[in-house]
Amino acid sequence: MLYLVLATLSSLCFLHYIITWCKAKRLQHTVEAGKVPPWASEGLPLVGNSVAFLRDPFAFVLSLSSKHPVRLRLPGANPILVQGLDNVRTLFRLSAWSNPAHAQQFIASRLFGMPPVASASFVRDNSGIAAKPKPGTNVESRNRICHRDHEIIRSMFQGPELSDLIDRFSGLLYEKMHHLPIGSQWVEMPDLFEFLVTQITPLSIELLCGPSLTKVIDPDFVRDFWRFDSWVPTIAKKAPRWIFPQGYRIRDKLIASIKRWRMSSCMVRDDEKNMTGCKGMKDKLNLLDVDGWDMDAIAASDLGLIWAANSNTISCLYWMTYEIFRRPSLLAHIQRECSESISKRSEQLTPKFELTTLLSQPYLQSSFAETLRYRCHIFITRYPDSDDMYVNGWRLPAGSLLMACSTVQHMEESLWNTKTYGKQPLNIFWPERFLTLVNDHNYGYRHRKESAISLSYDVESSRSDQSSAPKQQPKFTSKGLEGVWVPFGGGSQMCPGQRLAKVQVFLTTALITTLFEVEPSDPRKEIPVNWAHFGTGVAKPAAPLPFRIRRRPA
Numbered sequence: 172m173l174y175l176v177l178a179t180l181s182s183l184c185f186l187h188y189i190i191t192w193c194k195a196k197r198l199q200h201t202v203e204a205g206k207v208p209p210w211a212s213e214g215l216p217l218v219g220n221s222v223a224f225l226r227d228p229f230a231f232v233l234s235l236s237s238k239h240p241v242r243l244r245l246p247g248a249n250p251i252l253v254q255g256l257d258n259v260r261t262l263f264r265l266s267a268w269s270n271p272a273h274a275q276q277f278i279a280s281r282l283f284g285m286p287p288v289a290s291a292s293f294v295r296d297n298s299g300i301a302a303k304p305k306p307g308t309n310v311e312s313r314n315r316i317c318h319r320d321h322e323i324i325r326s327m328f329q330g331p332e333l334s335d336l337i338d339r340f341s342g343l344l345y346e347k348m349h350h351l352p353i354g355s356q357w358v359e360m361p362d363l364f365e366f367l368v369t370q371i372t373p374l375s376i377e378l379l380c381g382p383s384l385t386k387v388i389d390p391d392f393v394r395d396f397w398r399f400d401s402w403v404p405t406i407a408k409k410a411p412r413w414i415f416p417q418g419y420r421i422r423d424k425l426i427a428s429i430k431r432w433r434m435s436s437c438m439v440r441d442d443e444k445n446m447t448g449c450k451g452m453k454d455k456l457n458l459l460d461v462d463g464w465d466m467d468a469i470a471a472s473d474l475g476l477i478w479a480a481n482s483n484t485i486s487c488l489y490w491m492t493y494e495i496f497r498r499p500s501l502l503a504h505i506q507r508e509c510s511e512s513i514s515k516r517s518e519q520l521t522p523k524f525e526l527t528t529l530l531s532q533p534y535l536q537s538s539f540a541e542t543l544r545y546r547c548h549i550f551i552t553r554y555p556d557s558d559d560m561y562v563n564g565w566r567l568p569a570g571s572l573l574m575a576c577s578t579v580q581h582m583e584e585s586l587w588n589t590k591t592y593g594k595q596p597l598n599i600f601w602p603e604r605f606l607t608l609v610n611d612h613n614y615g616y617r618h619r620k621e622s623a624i625s626l627s628y629d630v631e632s633s634r635s636d637q638s639s640a641p642k643q644q645p646k647f648t649s650k651g652l653e654g655v656w657v658p659f660g661g662g663s664q665m666c667p668g669q670r671l672a673k674v675q676v677f678l679t680t681a682l683i684t685t686l687f688e689v690e691p692s693d694p695r696k697e698i699p700v701n702w703a704h705f706g707t708g709v710a711k712p713a714a715p716l717p718f719r720i721r722r723r724p725a
């Protein structure tokens with residue numbers, strides 16, 4: 172009897188799957204303008220795509236057709252996943268049509284604990300992010316939170332304050348690396364991720380908030396910050412506080428520390444103001460005049476910014492150093508490029524790098540690009556709230572949550588050259604994907620017959636592949652990657668911190684590879700990914716990577 176019930180149920184599920192699949196296919200081939208995307212094929216009638224998504228999100232998004240948008244049935248939301256290169260490009264181009272306020276409200280209150288009375292100010296403001304309010308809106312200028320927040324962030328990370336931030340980060344990093352208590356003897360370390368987190372996070376936080384938050388107010392802040400980071404997927408899925416009190420308790424503690432730091436900064440004498448953080452963080456205090464905002468709201472918003480500034484960048488730094496140190500020939504290229512970038516005015520003990528030269532080195536650039544291609548799994552969201560959005564014949568109804576997924580673009584075979592002339596499949600880290608030879612117009616990553624470089628970078632062969640090194644100097648290229656390589660999103664809402672992230676990752680990699688020898692305990696060990704974080708940004712490792720380290724002779 173049980174078998175009969177099970178057999179009937181699975182037949183029904185299969186039938187349901189076939190019906191939704193056929194509907195999707197029929198719609199895909201319909202030419203009528205303004206068709207709404209079909210539902211993705213689903214196995215179980217009531218739970219939609221939730222089970223498949225929660226069980227293995229990576230496999231799930233790759234199992235969907237990658238050519239057209241589909242509607243998903245997920246827990247608590249029915250977003251439209253925008254797929255297909257032209258559709259993703261159009262979505263990014265139409266970013267200004269979508270209203271980021273809803274995502275901002277969700278992220279600020281749900282993820283970073285902003286009181287609802289303050290986070291509601293985002294959706295009360297329908298005047299848009301531009302300096303000029305949208306026609307027909309009538310929001311008081313002090314309540315134009317979307318525009319004011321956007322302006323503070325833009326001037327901090329893309330405007331005049333950026334070069335100051337870069338200089339300060341460089342200074343802090345040189346100091347840190349010079350004084351790291353590691354000498355000429357090997358030191359065994361339990362985990363590369365923990366090492367980078369402990370060394371680099373305090374610098375990034377000091378850059379924004381000055382030294383007192385992590386040194387005086389709360390010496391456990393960095394440890395708690397990364398504990399909170401591990402709870403982000405759970406909290407983002409609206410898990411209730413009474414079931415997971417620990418994650419919320421850590422968040423409350425971080426917010427309380429930031430609030431104490433904010434209060435203490437207000438009392439600092441004028442001649443000590445440079446100890447209280449960067450200009451942008453001070454400008455954020457002006458938001459206290461927005462209706463509903465108080466110091467709790469500012470502290471929650473600060474936590475969001477500290478998270479945005481650390482979580483992805485340090486994870487990217489980890490995967491990039493992990494790949495470099497397990498591939499001796501790649502390490503040799505990187506060390507050569509770093510040595511070429513050392514400033515002539517450098518002292519012997521602490522080499523200083525010419526940033527412009529460092530940032531344009533081909534192997535550093537291609538390793539960074541490939542790390543983000545391979546390891547970044549982020550949902551980039553857009554929300555058309557008042558009008559339907561039209562994307563290449565598809566009508567995306569107003570009020571729908573639209574998502575593009577970096578994984579879909581980064582793993583789509585038809586967008587990348589993987590087959591010819593020794594090129595590597597997309598499930599392998601291979602920086603040469605982004606390299607081409609000078610005077611060769613057949614770009615490495617695109618699907619073309621001729622290939623630029625055919626180096627093999629698997630761990631096995633990397634120890635002996637020096638002989639196959641290209642005779643010409645390779646060149647980094649990212650031409651034509653709009654909508655294909657999307658770790659920083661796209662269009663007018665693209666990540667404002669990408670320049671700073673690049674400087675932080677390049678400079679830290681340069682100093683570590685120049686000053687230290689680092690040996691993973693087992694270079695062949697593939698570090699598994701913690702898929703719970705899928706959709707939130709650069710992947711987190713699911714296992715420690717023990718290594719040993721010693722200072723290289725000067």
Ligand code: HEM
Binds near residue numbers: 328543661665666
């Ligand atoms: C490898 C490192 C990073 C990655 C992969 C990354 C990725 C992203 C992505 C995909 C978005 C959404 C873009 C869109 O909607 O089109 C975003 C937004 C944002 N990122 Fe980054 N990011 C990184 C580093 C940083 C850094 C270092 C900062 C600041 C110091 C930063 C600050 C922000 C902020 C404030 C936003 C929200 C912007 C807004 O709402 O207008 N990010 N980031």
